[in-house]
Amino acid sequence: MEFSTRAIHAGQEPEENFGAVIPPIYMTSTFAQEEPGKYKGYDYTRAGNPNFTNLEKCLAALENGQHATVFSSGLGGMSALLSTLTAGDKVICIDDVYGGTYRLFTKVFAKFNFQFEFMNMDDLQVLEKALQVGDVKVLWVETPTNPLLKIVDIRTLAQLSKKYGVKLVVDNTFATPYLQNPLDLGADVVVHSSTKYLGGHSDVIGGAVITNDVKLKEELDFMRKAMGFNPSPFDVWLTHRGVKTLAVRMQKHCENAMMLAQFFSSHPKVARVYYPGLQNDAGYAVASQQMRSFGGMISVEFKIDFESAKKLMKTFKVFTLAESLGGVESLVDHPASMTHASIPKEERDKIGLTDGLFRFSVGIEDSKDLLADFAEL
Numbered sequence: 001m002e003f004s005t006r007a008i009h010a011g012q013e014p015e016e017n018f019g020a021v022i023p024p025i026y027m028t029s030t031f032a033q034e035e036p037g038k039y040k041g042y043d044y045t046r047a048g049n050p051n052f053t054n055l056e057k058c059l060a061a062l063e064n065g066q067h068a069t070v071f072s073s074g075l076g077g078m079s080a081l082l083s084t085l086t087a088g089d090k091v092i093c094i095d096d097v098y099g100g101t102y103r104l105f106t107k108v109f110a111k112f113n114f115q116f117e118f119m120n121m122d123d124l125q126v127l128e129k130a131l132q133v134g135d136v137k138v139l140w141v142e143t144p145t146n147p148l149l150k151i152v153d154i155r156t157l158a159q160l161s162k163k164y165g166v167k168l169v170v171d172n173t174f175a176t177p178y179l180q181n182p183l184d185l186g187a188d189v190v191v192h193s194s195t196k197y198l199g200g201h202s203d204v205i206g207g208a209v210i211t212n213d214v215k216l217k218e219e220l221d222f223m224r225k226a227m228g229f230n231p232s233p234f235d236v237w238l239t240h241r242g243v244k245t246l247a248v249r250m251q252k253h254c255e256n257a258m259m260l261a262q263f264f265s266s267h268p269k270v271a272r273v274y275y276p277g278l279q280n281d282a283g284y285a286v287a288s289q290q291m292r293s294f295g296g297m298i299s300v301e302f303k304i305d306f307e308s309a310k311k312l313m314k315t316f317k318v319f320t321l322a323e324s325l326g327g328v329e330s331l332v333d334h335p336a337s338m339t340h341a342s343i344p345k346e347e348r349d350k351i352g353l354t355d356g357l358f359r360f361s362v363g364i365e366d367s368k369d370l371l372a373d374f375a376e377l
């Protein structure tokens with residue numbers, strides 16, 4: 001079946017007792033047992049719940065994978081995934097990884113003697129050398145990255161990691177399975193913050209890990225139960241509700257983002273537009289191959305200083321100043337004063353996070369109203 005059909009029907013059989021088309025929310029912590037150990041598939045919600053199973057079937061189907069496990073948050077899923085490694089194991093990670101992922105690696109798992117190396121993955125020879133030093137178990141990438149929307153070639157990285165027996169993990173939060181399926185390109189594991197596009201309405205936090213490796217699926221389920229990374233059945237139900245409209249939402253996100261990217265490209269107050277859908281963008285060639293379209297995130301460097309940037313933020317009527325992304329409503333983030341404020345200015349400038357840089361999560365409002373926010377730019 002095609003994507004939109006899977007999004008609506010996978011894991012959504014009408015319920016048995018009354019034929020409810022939408023499965024109910026199994027808001028229960030525990031399940032009755034006929035005799036010790038004899039029960040109908042679930043014993044305690046930390047270990048599993050029918051709502052979890054439904055969403056897992058759906059997300060696995062959307063990523064063309066065999067198995068999914070849902071979690072309390074994206075970071076909860078990543079913590080469970082990392083916990084399947086052993087102290088001393090090494091993770092090589094793309095350098096502009098999501099800030100929360102960086103914090104989890106360097107401030108939490110590093111304490112338990114997990115090894116992390118961060119690198120820009122442009123030079124494959126440097127990467128190949130690094131893959132051979134130490135007990136490298138995982139290569140961890142995002143594409144597109146945050147906030148500079150850099151693209152890495154999943155297929156090439158998958159070939160390279162296979163050669164050295166390393167698992168390739170792709171954080172597919174920005175692209176979503178509607179635009180990109182890393183497992184099809186050779187990745188071993190896909191992680192998601194379902195808080196973003198999958199849920200799509202900025203009303204729930206959640207995460208998921210998808211894989212074809214049944215042994216890893218069992219380990220992930222075990223870690224969720226053992227470490228308490230389970231979501232609430234209600235949150236999972238809400239996420240599942242959101243996922244059904246993923247295809248139509250993504251089409252509109254992509255359309256609006258492309259429109260804004262083109263508008264900014266020829267604007268005199270704009271120094272640079274980061275959007276993999278623009279033909280002059282460094283990521284365009286690879287993105288055209290591995291993504292079906294280019295997504296709803298765009299970053300723009302305006303020719304303004306810190307003070308003018310702060311003023312500009314206050315003029316938006318539709319774009320709401322907020323962290324996070326992927327909801328139906330448009331959001332704007334100013335990395336220099338918000339998400340990346342803890343990095344010293346010289347460092348920020350070096351990596352491109354200048355005072356004039358804004359990151360837009362382009363929503364699905366009417367494009368005329370989105371454009372109007374920049375009328376006085």
Ligand SMILES: *Cc1c(COP(=O)(O)O)cnc(C)c1O
Binds near residue numbers: 101
């Ligand atoms: C938000 C985000 C995460 C973390 O997910 P939470 O659901 O907030 O825990 C991880 N990776 C990316 C790319 C994200 O955008």
